[in-house]
Amino acid sequence: MELLHIINGQNNEFTVVLPQGEVNCLTTSGNGKIGETVSRANISIIGNNNHVTMRFDSEESAEEILLGGGFLLVVKGDYYFESTKTTTLQWKN
Incomplete structure (x- = not known):
C-alpha cells in the first residue's frame, strides 16, 4: 500500500x-x-494555519493507529481564525 504523506x-x-x-x-x-x-503515516495537510492535535495512551498505540491500514487524515484549506483552526482527535484502546 502506497502511503500519502x-x-x-x-x-x-x-x-x-x-x-x-x-x-x-x-x-x-x-x-x-x-x-x-x-512521517510514515497517511497524512495530508494542505493549506495554511492548520493545527491538528492527536492524543494517544502510548507511543505503541499511536504507531498502531497511525500506521494501521485504515488510517487517513486529510486537512485541506486555510484557517486564519485561531478559534476555528484546531482539530482534536482522541482514541483510546
Whole structure:
C-alpha cells in the first residue's frame, strides 16, 4: 500500500500528545520514534494555519493507529481564525 504523506503550506502544526508530554512533529527535530511514525503515516495537510492535535495512551498505540491500514487524515484549506483552526482527535484502546 502506497502511503500519502504531504504537508504543504505555512504555520501548520501536527502535535502528538502522549502521557509523557507533547511533540510538535513538524517543528521539533529529534522527536524520536513518534516523529518517525508520523512521517510514515497517511497524512495530508494542505493549506495554511492548520493545527491538528492527536492524543494517544502510548507511543505503541499511536504507531498502531497511525500506521494501521485504515488510517487517513486529510486537512485541506486555510484557517486564519485561531478559534476555528484546531482539530482534536482522541482514541483510546
